[in-house]
Amino acid sequence: MTTARTSEGEELIPVYIMGKCYMVPPSLTIMKAMEWAGYKLIRGVGCRGGFCGACATAYRIQGDPKLYFGLACQTVVQPGMYLAQLPFFPARRASYDIAQLEPTPTTLFSLYPELLRCLGCGTCTKACPQEIDVRAYMAAGMRGDIAKVADLSFDCIMCGLCAARCPAEEAQYNIAILARRLYGRYLAPRSRHLQERLEEIRAGKFDEAIAELKSLSVEELKARYEARDIEPA
Amino acid sequence: MSGYPPEMQESIRRVEATRARRLKETFPAMSMDERDEILHKFHPDYKEETFRAIRVGVSKGQKMPIELADVVEGRPHIDPDFDLSDPIAETDVLVIGGGGAGASAALLAQEHGAKVILVTKLRFGDANTMMAQGGIQAADRPEDSPAIHYLDVMGGGHFTNVPELVEALVMDAPFVIKWLEDLGVMFDKEPDGTMVERHGGGTSRKRMHSARDYSGAEIMRTLRDEVRNREDDIIVIEFSPAVELVLDDEGRVAGAVVMNLETGVYGFIKAKAVVLATGGGGRLHYQGFPTTNHYGATADGVVLAYRVGARLGYLESMQYHPTGAAFPEQIVGLLVTEKVRGLGAQPVNRHGEQFVYPLEPRDVEAAAFIRECVERGNGIVTPTGQVGVWLDSPMIDIIHGPGTIERNLPAMVRQFRRFGIDITKEPILVYPTLHYQNGGVRLKADSSCDVPGLFIAGEVSGGVHGHNRLMGNSLLEITVFGRRAGRSAAEFAHKIKPGKPTLAHLERWNRELEEAGVDTGVVSPILLPDYTRHE
Numbered sequence: 001m002t003t004a005r006t007s008e009g010e011e012l013i014p015v016y017i018m019g020k021c022y023m024v025p026p027s028l029t030i031m032k033a034m035e036w037a038g039y040k041l042i043r044g045v046g047c048r049g050g051f052c053g054a055c056a057t058a059y060r061i062q063g064d065p066k067l068y069f070g071l072a073c074q075t076v077v078q079p080g081m082y083l084a085q086l087p088f089f090p091a092r093r094a095s096y097d098i099a100q101l102e103p104t105p106t107t108l109f110s111l112y113p114e115l116l117r118c119l120g121c122g123t124c125t126k127a128c129p130q131e132i133d134v135r136a137y138m139a140a141g142m143r144g145d146i147a148k149v150a151d152l153s154f155d156c157i158m159c160g161l162c163a164a165r166c167p168a169e170e171a172q173y174n175i176a177i178l179a180r181r182l183y184g185r186y187l188a189p190r191s192r193h194l195q196e197r198l199e200e201i202r203a204g205k206f207d208e209a210i211a212e213l214k215s216l217s218v219e220e221l222k223a224r225y226e227a228r229d230i231e232p233a
Numbered sequence: 234m235s236g237y238p239p240e241m242q243e244s245i246r247r248v249e250a251t252r253a254r255r256l257k258e259t260f261p262a263m264s265m266d267e268r269d270e271i272l273h274k275f276h277p278d279y280k281e282e283t284f285r286a287i288r289v290g291v292s293k294g295q296k297m298p299i300e301l302a303d304v305v306e307g308r309p310h311i312d313p314d315f316d317l318s319d320p321i322a323e324t325d326v327l328v329i330g331g332g333g334a335g336a337s338a339a340l341l342a343q344e345h346g347a348k349v350i351l352v353t354k355l356r357f358g359d360a361n362t363m364m365a366q367g368g369i370q371a372a373d374r375p376e377d378s379p380a381i382h383y384l385d386v387m388g389g390g391h392f393t394n395v396p397e398l399v400e401a402l403v404m405d406a407p408f409v410i411k412w413l414e415d416l417g418v419m420f421d422k423e424p425d426g427t428m429v430e431r432h433g434g435g436t437s438r439k440r441m442h443s444a445r446d447y448s449g450a451e452i453m454r455t456l457r458d459e460v461r462n463r464e465d466d467i468i469v470i471e472f473s474p475a476v477e478l479v480l481d482d483e484g485r486v487a488g489a490v491v492m493n494l495e496t497g498v499y500g501f502i503k504a505k506a507v508v509l510a511t512g513g514g515g516r517l518h519y520q521g522f523p524t525t526n527h528y529g530a531t532a533d534g535v536v537l538a539y540r541v542g543a544r545l546g547y548l549e550s551m552q553y554h555p556t557g558a559a560f561p562e563q564i565v566g567l568l569v570t571e572k573v574r575g576l577g578a579q580p581v582n583r584h585g586e587q588f589v590y591p592l593e594p595r596d597v598e599a600a601a602f603i604r605e606c607v608e609r610g611n612g613i614v615t616p617t618g619q620v621g622v623w624l625d626s627p628m629i630d631i632i633h634g635p636g637t638i639e640r641n642l643p644a645m646v647r648q649f650r651r652f653g654i655d656i657t658k659e660p661i662l663v664y665p666t667l668h669y670q671n672g673g674v675r676l677k678a679d680s681s682c683d684v685p686g687l688f689i690a691g692e693v694s695g696g697v698h699g700h701n702r703l704m705g706n707s708l709l710e711i712t713v714f715g716r717r718a719g720r721s722a723a724e725f726a727h728k729i730k731p732g733k734p735t736l737a738h739l740e741r742w743n744r745e746l747e748e749a750g751v752d753t754g755v756v757s758p759i760l761l762p763d764y765t766r767h768e
Contacts, residue, residue, distance in 0.1 A: 029563050035764040042472065042494050042761070046359035047527040049567045050648055051450050054359055074651050076563060095462050098417055130647070150419060154445060155643055158454060177458050181417025184455070188419060189426030197373040197407045209380035210404065213387075214396045225388035226265060230437045231376060233577065 013079040030057055030072035030083060044087035050074045053159030056086045056129065069127045069161050089160040091171035094178070103186040105144025112175050115141050117168045124162035124172055130155045134162045134172050141175055147187055149179035236561065236653025241662070244613050247585035248623050248660050255579055255587060256631060262590040268597045275600040275607070277665075278550050278700075283520050289745045290539055291683075297548040298519040304532055305539055306746065307757025310476040311490055311499055313739040317479060320488070321500035322468070324350040325726040326719070327488055329475045330510035330534070332360025333449070333708065334691030336456035337715025338508040338722065339467050345723035349467040350502060351460065352491050354474035354511075354529040354760065358457045361512055361527055361692065362711060365449025366570035366644060367433065368441040369712075370705035371406035374430060377438040379403040386706060389435040389594045390671075390699020393547070397678040398697040402706065405713040410442060413712065418455050419444055421641075431575040433704035434555075435594035441705045446570050446644045449708055474533060474760050477739065478507065478541045478687070481732035486541060486686035488734060494760070503734060505726035506686050508718045509534045510711075513670035513692040516762040519551055522667040523566025533758035534693035538674040540742050543682045547672025547695040552702055555580075555598040557666025559621030561652045566666040569645065571595075571704045573624055573661070576641060577632040580663070581623045582611035588622075596701045599665040606664070613662060621664040626656045669707065671698050680718035686725060690718040 004012040004023045012023035015033060022037040031045060046054030055072035062080030072085065094111040101107055109115040115138070124134035132155055140148035153176035162172040200206070213221065235242055263271070273279050284296045287305055297305065326342040328335045331353025339351045351357070372382040382403040387394055410428075414420060421429040421443050430439040444451035460467050472494040479501060481487040488504040511534030515526025524530070539545060556569040574580070574591045580598075582588050582605050589601035602622050606612030612620040626645075629638050638657045639646055649656045672695035680688045691711040698706060746752070 027562060032563075032764070036766050038765050040761070040763060040765050041528075042355075045528050046355055047361075047364045049364050049525070049527075049564075050651075051364045051447075051644070052356075052359050052527065054356055074564075074648070076652075093461065095464065097462065098459070099415075154419070154451075155447060155647070157450065177454060180419055180451075181455060181458065184417035184419040185415055188414075189422060189424060191373075191414075191420075191422065191426045191428050193375060193427060194373045194407060194410060194414075196375075198411060201379065201404060201407060206379045206404070209378065210383060210400055213380055213383050214400065218392045221384070221387055221392055222265065225384055225392075228381070228384055228437045231432070231439055233432055 013077065015077050016082045018084060019082070024077060026077060028077055030075050030077055031055055033077045044072060044085035048073045051157060053157035054087060056159040056161045058084045058086060069129055071129045071159070086161065086164055089164040091160060091163040091174060093171065093174045098181055098185060101182060103146055103182045107182060108141050108144065108146065108149070108175060108179060111178060114168070114170055115175055118142060118170055119168050121167060123165045123167065127161040127165040129159060129161060130157060132156060137176060138170070138172060141179065146179045146182050149176060150183035153180065235659060237659065238616055241613060241615065244583045245659060247583070248581055248625055251581070251585035252625065252628065256628060260587040260590050263593060263597060271600045271604060272596060275603040276596055277520050277522070277553055280520065284549060288749045288751050291542050292539070292545045295545060295548065298551065300517040300519050301514060301532055301548065303753040303755050304517065304757045304759055305536055306751050306753050307536065307755040308746070309540070309739050309742065310492065310756055313736045313743070315490060315499070315736055317501050317734045317736065320503040322350055323503040324348050325504065326506050326508060326722045327352065327502055327504035328508045328510060329489060330512060331357040331469070332510060332512055332691065332711065333362030333453055333456060334711035334715035335508065335510035336460050337712050338510055338690055338719035339460050340456065341716045341719030342723040343463050343466045345720050347723035347726050350470060350504070351467060352470045352473045352475060352502065354472070354494065356471050357469050358453050359527055359529060360453065361530060362449045362453045362708065364525065364527060364568060365708050366446040366568060367572040367575065368443035368448045368705045369410070369708035370433070370436070370440045370703070371410045371442060371709065372403060372438065372440050373407040373410060373428065374438065374440065377440050379406070381438055382406065382440065385436050386703060387699070389703040390701050392699065394699035395696040398676060401678045401717070402697055402709060402713050406709055409709065409712045413452060413455070416455050416459055418451055421445065431572065432592055433571055433575055434592045434598055435703045441575060443572065446572055446642045452708060474758070475537060476758060477736065478537050479734045479736060480541055480738055481734055483732045484685065485729065485732070486684055487731050505729055505731055506688065506722035508688045508690060508722050509538055509674070509693055510690045510715060510718070511693050515667045519667055522553065523557060524667040525554055525557060525566065525568040526667070529761060531759050531762065532670070533760065535673055536758045538682065538684070538687065538689070541684050541687065541738055543684050543687065544675045545673065545695065546675045547700060550671045550700040551667060552595055552669035552671055553599040553665040554668035555595055555602050555665050556624055556663040558661070559619050559664040560615045560662040562617050562619070563652065564648065565619060569624060569661055569663050570642070573626055573642065573645065576629045576637065578624050578626045578628050581625055583613045584611065594701055594703060602665055615662065619664065621662040623660040624663045625660045627658055627660065630657055669702055671695070671700055671702055676714065679721045680714050681721055688718040688722045690714040
């Protein structure tokens with residue numbers, strides 16, 4: 001049997017896309033391997049940079065009983081990978097008016113009563129491609145600690161793998177964004193200098209300076225620009 | 234174990250050897266003349282042979298990258314006699330695009346009393362906004378002012394920016410920060426509430442607000458969440474990119490034909506006003522450059538607006554972000570945020586020496602990287618032949634204390650750790666990557682354009698940034714002009730009586746193509762790049 005290679009001489013490896021075998025170069029990410037195999041992707045692809053959560057993928061390796069999770073755009077293929085894309089998974093989302101909420105210890109589970117059903121099993125944490133300790137923030141949520149949920153969940157890309165795996169049928173990432181928004185609006189310390197600047201702008205403090213800059217010729221503007229002082233780093 | 238091969242590790246040792254000395258010295262910034270010279274010699278925008286003038290339409294003769302011109306001069310998806318008599322939906326304001334600009338526009342249109350439909354090509358939030366890492370500018374510290382911000386924007390843009398647009402940008406900026414905060418965006422702050430603000434390339438004051446290095450993601454997911462809370466008034470339709478704008482018999486935009494990306498079925502959405510917020514075109518890969526952009530960034534909005542007669546501008550300039558990942562191969566072209574330099578990391582060559590001021594405006598910085606690699610041969614070459622320079626990230630923890638990188642750049646740390654590279658201990662290999670469309674549809678300060686009923690926001694527009702955008706002014710632009718577009722569109726929708734929808738402009742377009750003998754063989758907008766293998 002001859003070994004299949006790319007034109008650059010790279011030896012191809014077998015991966016199984018939804019059960020069907022394709023030979024692909026071993027240096028590619030799952031996403032690029034699927035494209036190499038001929039898929040023009042519509043689902044399961046978004047930013048291609050690990051930020052949008054569109055390309056959640058579950059996989060097993062031949063002969064290995066363990067279930068693995070990753071982002072297709074950030075995970076390199078391995079021989080014998082069995083791939084399943086999870087581009088969409090249904091999850092409940094509460095609707096709310098952020099301006100009418102109060103950041104009390106009961107706010108999270110008043111909107112998401114199922115939060116209290118969390119078993120603390122940690123399946124979510126194992127599934128998270130962002131290495132977030134989902135179990136820990138769910139525990140903080142049960143204690144009503146909004147700030148802790150906001151902090152621990154901050155790197156969440158809302159790919160939905162936690163919800164897909166949860167035996168208690170939670171929608172962890174929706175609870176997390178509620179906590180972050182409550183924190184950002186109500187619990188984070190207010191910025192006094194921002195408030196002062198808004199008042200200054202409303203009072204017209206900068207109108208004259210802007211009008212003057214707008215009236216300058218390009219040459220005059222260049223001179224101003226070159227002469228401007230730079231705040232030290 | 235290092236994820237870098239031995240020959241690259243050798244160069245890293247030279248970077249380490251010079252680090253202590255470099256911590257005490259910074260390469261001087263360039264004068265305006267030096268900037269000018271390096272741009273002309275090394276910036277991709279100055280490669281004449283990669284541009285051409287478009288041959289049809291209201292901006293005939295305007296130069297743009299060949300790949301973009303081919304798409305702009307493309308043939309429509311649908312025929313002029315496409316049936317508009319039975320719309321699949323009707324609304325006051327149709328927002329095209331599900332990124333930060335579109336979401337902002339939808340929210341403000343709703344707040345001004347409009348029923349809104351938002352259509353988007355992929356999922357809601359699959360957009361460049363989501364990928365923006367570094368931050369958002371706003372002059373809100375006592376040491377700073379909107380006027381200083383104005384000067385920085387004009388200088389960065391080579392003084393070709395439209396003054397009224399820059400004024401809107403810098404004067405709205407602090408209000409936008411407040412708006413985002415009220416929606417629940419978690420900006421980085423000191424315990425007393427003072428915003429943590431840093432420099433970006435070309436800023437004279439520290440005014441970069443951030444949310445760790447998920448700044449864009451934090452803004453996008455918050456805006457998206459808020460849109461979803463207003464489901465009674467805002468309907469979101471995913472996987473449905475617009476393929477053509479529809480006019481009424483009085484020449485006003487009256488909706489759009491969208492395509493269900495999964496079934497291929499076209500449908501007309503009738504609207505009294507349209508907001509175009511489709512983003513840029515990095516996935517056209519000008520000059521073969523890799524890109525930081527999301528999968529759907531194919532310049533659709535420029536195509537759509539141009540066919541209904543909106544003038545274009547500034548498209549002869551594209552932004553190449555100086556620090557795209559150059560290693561490992563799997564993530565080549567992806568963004569390494571400018572915040573890495575904002576925090577103190579210096580660019581150095583293979584000998585471990587500085588060769589440029591770390592925070593020049595992006596076009597200048599990118600040109601300096603290209604010069605260092607191409608002309609001076611001081612780049613580092615990877616096993617796959619990709620060239621790059623080092624970004625000395627470990628300096629950050631030395632300057633600001635251990636843990637700073639983990640705390641401020643979690644996305645970057647994770648990105649590289651996935652490939653066995655620890656950026657707290659090893660530098661990052663970078664090279665310029667296609668990042669941003671400086672130009673686009675000519676914008677007015679109220680977010681309108683040449684065509685009545687059409688409002689524009691975000692990267693699809695041109696004029697705010699002149700010929701080069703500064704870091705942190707894109708997240709600002711999408712919110713400032715997204716909000717303005719939403720409000721203007723709602724107000725427009727309230728006062729007009731729509732006429733009869735028509736695609737007569739496509740007949741004129743097709744005729745003009747024929748008369749000019751133009752056939753680029755492209756059906757546009759192209760909607761998605763094709764990365765499938767053709768061997």
